[in-house]
Amino acid sequence: MGGFERYLSVWVALCIVAGIALGHLMPGLFQVIAAAEVAQVNLPVAVLIWLMIVPMLLKIDLGALGQVREHWRGIGVTLFINWAVKPFSMALLGTLFIGHLFAPLLPQDQIPSYIAGLILLAAAPCTAMVFVWSNLCEGEPHYTLSQVALNDVIMVFAFAPLVGLLLGVASITVPWSTLLLSVLLYIVIPVVAAQLWRRTLLARGGEAAVKRTLGLLQPLSLVALLTTLVLLFGFQGERILAQPLVIGLLAVPILIQVYFNAGLAYWLSRRFGVAWCVAAPAALIGASNFFELAVAAAISLFGLGSGAALATVVGVLVEVPVMLSVVRIVKATRPWYEGRA
Secondary structure (H helix, E strand, C coil): CCHHHHCHHHHHHHHHHHHHHHHHHCHHHHHHHHHCEECCEEHHHHHHHHHHHHHHHHCCCHHHHHHHHHHHHHHHHHHHHHHHHHHHHHHHHHHHHHHHHCHHHCCHHHHHHHHHHHHHHHCCECCCHHHHHHHHCCCCHHHHHHHHHHHHHHHHHHHHHHHHHHHCCCCCCCCHHHHHHHHHHHHHHHHHHHHHHHHHHHHHHHHHHHHHHHHHHHHHHHHHHHHHHHHHHHHCHHHHHHCHHHHHHHHHHHHHHHHHHHHHHHHHHHHCCCCHHHHHHHHHHHHCECHHHHHHHHHHHHCCCCHHHHHHHHHHHHHHHHHHHHHHHHHHCHHHHCCCC
């Protein structure tokens, strides 16, 4: 690990501070960047995510995808966490913390909306950033791609009924444009582009050419990750400074939920004999959220200025630094996972 990667936590903290400061000092610039979106998908952030996920996608050999059947236990663990545990655990945590423990500190008329936003956040498994987390922890790329694609298919059918059940709403308006555009932008197009690039590299220089390219892309990927942090916190700089207490309180159940689900997925993977290279991304996929879909659904159901929209935005702010900490934890505990002293 190089010096830059070794101090990644420091750069993340500095980027968060820089994002909030720049968002406060130059709100007009960040409003222009934030407005460059289609169906709630921000295009500048989408480009940065492309730069982050290409190194992982270049490692994938589509001809070897059939081998993912060897990792069926890991897929089963993640599906269980994503669809049978995470939405319900968030509903419980949101009700406990926002509905009861923190209720005296929050606007009373917004409490149900805050809880709804948290549930929307937990009901949608992550699509794009999972590739970044898996790449950082040296996860098995074929498993990661297969798991994300499977979650996307399930989400098309299960998101609306699941959210409707937990919110007690008869019908949920699914922002299909956001869901389909995100799958197209973060799965279909980059996978096809990466495979064409991979074939070109293999034809010209074999595996050595692929490795050289990955070596060049890795620093660019980390820079894109840090730039994304600056943008995300810059977009919400004014909100963070205006409502720091609300932001902090909403972050508590999100933080507990992330670490709980990641830990449960990691522990179950170990119990079922899943290889570490699958267990690490399984923990990350089980804990992360598809925040673009959650934000779009919250705005569609409750409005732009609602507590639900704010709660999903807090999920956006928490996602990157917290998932980086999970990456560090699973890498540090690899000897324990594999039963080594």
